[in-house]
Amino acid sequence: MRPRVLSGMRPTGALHLGHYHGALKNWVRLQQDYDCFYFVADWHALTTHYEDREVIERNVYDMVIDWIAAGLDPEKATIFIQSRLPEHAELFTLLAMGTPLGWLERVPTYKDQIEKLKDRDLATYGFLGYPLLQAADILIYKATYVPVGEDQASHVELTREVARRFNHLYGRGSDFDARVAAAQAKLGKDDARYFEKQRKAFGQDGSTEALAKGEAIVRKAAETLSPEDTELLLGHLKGSGRSVLTEPQALHTEVTKLPGLDGAKMSKSYGNTIAMREEPAQVEQKIRRMPTDPQRVRRTDKGDPERCPVWEFHKVYSDEPTRDWVVKGCTTAGIGCLECKQPVIDAVLKEQQPWRDRAEAYLTNPKQVHWIVEMGTERARTVARQTMKDVRDAMGLNY
Structure with missing residues (x-):
């Protein structure tokens, strides 16, 4: 399984x-x-x-x-x-x-x-x-x-x-100790002694190494133990009873x-989301209206992608050559903000199309x-x- x-x-x-x-x-x-x-x-x-x-x-x-x-x-x-x-x-x-x-x-x-x-x-x-x-x-x-x-x-x-x-x-019945002893006996004398040593070490200081060693002993005896015995011993090793849960x-x-359109967490309550199956025209409109680097007021101003919410979308949707193009174009004022947004628009619409297609069958039925x-x-x-x-x-x- x-x-x-x-x-x-x-x-x-x-x-x-x-x-x-x-x-x-x-x-x-x-x-x-x-x-x-x-x-x-x-x-x-x-x-x-x-x-x-x-x-x-x-x-x-x-x-x-x-x-x-x-x-x-x-x-x-x-x-x-x-x-x-x-x-x-x-x-x-x-x-x-x-x-x-x-x-x-x-x-x-x-x-x-x-x-x-x-x-x-x-x-x-x-x-x-x-x-x-x-x-x-x-x-x-x-x-x-x-x-x-x-x-x-x-x-x-x-x-x-x-x-x-x-x-x-609740994993310990009245005969718990007797059942544990019977299960441990199936490990063999040496392995039972070693198992008990690891159990005590885990119980005293929470040693993950001791826990792993104890579990290895139980797994080693898998052929001679019933599933109930295995569960019982593993529970006993951790200081609990049978692992009911x-x-x-x-x-x-x-x-x-992926942040929201304004750079904050994407949330309906903030009004900054793009729905998975939103209409293409609305997606394009929302991305085109996204705020950009506040210090890039004019087309000729140089910008910094790290100050721009659109850059976070590029990190998710754009490949490395496109991101390099954005960084160079933004920092040199070689491209405008609308040019920068277009690859994001194209990538989001391409991602959404299969979702809209698959959803249609369920919306109509x-x-x-x-x-x-x-x-x-x-x-x-x-x-x-x-x-x-x-x-x-x-x-x-x-x-």
Whole structure:
């Protein structure tokens, strides 16, 4: 089986170029090598926009169309809607029973969002608990990796802590010590002694080298250990019990950051976006109106590309010869700003055309995209239900 990747987006409607280059392009690439689960995080949208219910449904399908138009293949990736799976809410509730309040309050984006969204009432349990809901989204599919930027790495670390705590609390039955001893005996006397030494070293000082050596001993005995024994020993090595929930890793892959038309972050709220499927005439008009180097007032003034928002687009869309042409022409006043913008216009329109073509089939037949989401949701449900069975068993709730 391929390692599983999970990620999601809030349904903000049709996506813009910043979404594509910042996340979606990476999702398309990952589906070639991983078992990818991508979901519409509509419950997460309610944590900050709980009064805007009328736009969510339209936004959900607009966004999914953009995903498919960009190259997500429903045959390779599982595409689904969070709220169609009540198992997410159940796991969120059960995890909440044992998650310390301080863990949620220290999430960096918690205070940051409260500061940025002062126009909204965020004094709700839903907003405080959204990192734990995010953890439930990941853990319920036992994802190996979560593709994130540096600003979201803390959420993955919280998810790891939540999984570790759950496994510690509920991965140890009354016969835990006896089962561990029986599994260790299968390693052989010398390897069992060495394994125990590495376990203690990891527990005392968190040595990653000791952890790796202990895991190598378990892998070496793979033929003599059952899957349950392997899981048990690996959990024991890390100081937890049986790994009911999988600790995910942050997957830091190369992503391209594309700023908005004014050089600030591309955001609908700033009015500086180009939609992925925006009409060509509007795209051309927006780029032609982009601000340029403020010190280049006249055509004959020499400029500096580093002071110009258009240069950031060239970094993403232009090849090296074109960028060299821009630098030389701008710094010597050899080209005007409209000349500089034309290669960007051409490149953006060329990138967008396949998206518009692929999206057309779904815009004219909405039921087709509904069917794709239904099929993906059912595939996700099969995995989620199995995880919840394991969780209920571990917590003693399967009576």
